[in-house]
Amino acid sequence: MNKFNNKCSVEKNEQLGRYVVAVQDIDEGETILTEKSILIFPVLGDETQRCCQCFKKTGDICKSCKKFPICASCGPHNDFECQILQKLDKMPRKLSNVFGVIRCLIQMENFENVEFAEVFDSMEAHQTERRGTAIWKTHHKTTIEPLLQSNIKSLIKSVDVDTDLLQRICGVFDVNSFEIRAPGGLGCLRSLFPYAALLAHDCVANTMVSIDDHFQMKISSNRPIKAGEMVTYCYTNPLWGTSKRRESLLVGKYFNCMCKRCEDSSELGSHMSSVLCPSCSEGALIIRNFNWRCIECNTIEDPIKVEEIVADAEVSVKESEGNLRLLETTLRRYSKILHTNHHLLVDLKQNVCAILRKLIMNPAFNPNVELLQRKAQLCGEILEVLKIVQPGISRMKAIALQEFAMPTADIARMQFDSGKITKEQLKKTLEKCQQDLKEAARMLFYEPVESPEGQLARNIMLDLKELQEEIKDVGSWE
Numbered sequence: 001m002n003k004f005n006n007k008c009s010v011e012k013n014e015q016l017g018r019y020v021v022a023v024q025d026i027d028e029g030e031t032i033l034t035e036k037s038i039l040i041f042p043v044l045g046d047e048t049q050r051c052c053q054c055f056k057k058t059g060d061i062c063k064s065c066k067k068f069p070i071c072a073s074c075g076p077h078n079d080f081e082c083q084i085l086q087k088l089d090k091m092p093r094k095l096s097n098v099f100g101v102i103r104c105l106i107q108m109e110n111f112e113n114v115e116f117a118e119v120f121d122s123m124e125a126h127q128t129e130r131r132g133t134a135i136w137k138t139h140h141k142t143t144i145e146p147l148l149q150s151n152i153k154s155l156i157k158s159v160d161v162d163t164d165l166l167q168r169i170c171g172v173f174d175v176n177s178f179e180i181r182a183p184g185g186l187g188c189l190r191s192l193f194p195y196a197a198l199l200a201h202d203c204v205a206n207t208m209v210s211i212d213d214h215f216q217m218k219i220s221s222n223r224p225i226k227a228g229e230m231v232t233y234c235y236t237n238p239l240w241g242t243s244k245r246r247e248s249l250l251v252g253k254y255f256n257c258m259c260k261r262c263e264d265s266s267e268l269g270s271h272m273s274s275v276l277c278p279s280c281s282e283g284a285l286i287i288r289n290f291n292w293r294c295i296e297c298n299t300i301e302d303p304i305k306v307e308e309i310v311a312d313a314e315v316s317v318k319e320s321e322g323n324l325r326l327l328e329t330t331l332r333r334y335s336k337i338l339h340t341n342h343h344l345l346v347d348l349k350q351n352v353c354a355i356l357r358k359l360i361m362n363p364a365f366n367p368n369v370e371l372l373q374r375k376a377q378l379c380g381e382i383l384e385v386l387k388i389v390q391p392g393i394s395r396m397k398a399i400a401l402q403e404f405a406m407p408t409a410d411i412a413r414m415q416f417d418s419g420k421i422t423k424e425q426l427k428k429t430l431e432k433c434q435q436d437l438k439e440a441a442r443m444l445f446y447e448p449v450e451s452p453e454g455q456l457a458r459n460i461m462l463d464l465k466e467l468q469e470e471i472k473d474v475g476s477w478e
């Protein structure tokens, strides 16, 4: 069964396994797939007790099986599941580590749900590459040993519950699951969407994913996709530098990313991993054939030295977290050493913006023009990076655009009030902010209405209405 729209086809090759290709041109913003999650489970080690139905926090437990937490308002969980759990002698102490595997085994056992076992069987687990690795050992200790010490093996008859099967299940989870927001935005969960998981990875992907409160996923194209192009999704954080993205993909997904961005030493001209040249101070050092070479003066820098600089910067960024003064000092210090778009500087800028956002939103605080200017400047700089690494419709870009436009409008109002700019300049700035907000709202149109981004889109629409009135008003002043 192909749940993709009829412009997509599932293909298979040696390098990628199964992947999805556009067989017709796809327009920007077209829905490519909608899919309901087949399994939701906690992130390993999460201590929060969550209802097995709605995944909200709960202190209640099913009165029949006395194993799975369930909130009173959710009613009983699946009868077949409950009956098996009633016979389970020993529930491992840390439910979060075994919940997904237990539910998966019970679904495999349920003959009314043969599709689950078939779909699960077809999913990639990279069992050979994982065998004996650190993650294999962690799963063995946290999940597999506690389960094998219970009587689960005797309760599941359709499959042989042994180490190999349990490791395969953990592998399928690690390779294929999507991280999703827990209800109410409190923490994270992992979820399996087997069709969505067929999309291959690209660090500059051509789709965007949104998941609503009912764990329904929607994948839409974030730019036009030509017939013959692969339909891709980004498995990692696009705001990380190449070495960190590649490492996370190699360790977590077992492949070496060879996408255009990873293969280009300047990261498509974004310079998110570039270091400033100590010789000419203007050029960027980029890595080519294991050498850091300046793109302006051709100086070659010792790779060990460059790696040390980046490692030191990484430590300083970590140590600065949450402290505005320290963040600004680290930002100033490393702006003289790293390229302005370096991912560590972007990280610092995001951290500063988060603190400034909280300050600005506090009704008891009256932000001055300098603070608003700083926020607008940093958001503008982050936006420039996002324009390169997220060229299509992007949630991150929409948020940065809104966070850039709002203080920019406030600054213009303050400057007009103090006589620093004219009425025409104020109107022009407000009109530009209006354009930016419209663009942000357009990009957030694809978000579920009840999500924080959906709420942001509604707030932007209200701001836009007020801005439109204000622009009209300014235009009518004598």
Ligand SMILES: C[S@@+](CC[C@H](N)C(=O)[O-])C[C@H]1O[C@@H](n2cnc3c(N)ncnc32)[C@H](O)[C@@H]1O
Pocket (backbone or CB within 6 Å): 015, 016, 017, 018, 019, 122, 123, 124, 126, 175, 176, 197, 198, 199, 200, 201, 202, 253, 254, 255, 256, 257, 258
């Ligand atoms: C979520 S699965 C995708 C579906 C999988 N290809 C299948 O046949 O079930 C992720 C796996 O697909 C492969 N893959 C995805 N994108 C890739 C890429 N850009 N380069 C190489 N392998 C990729 C890797 O084996 C990765 O672990």
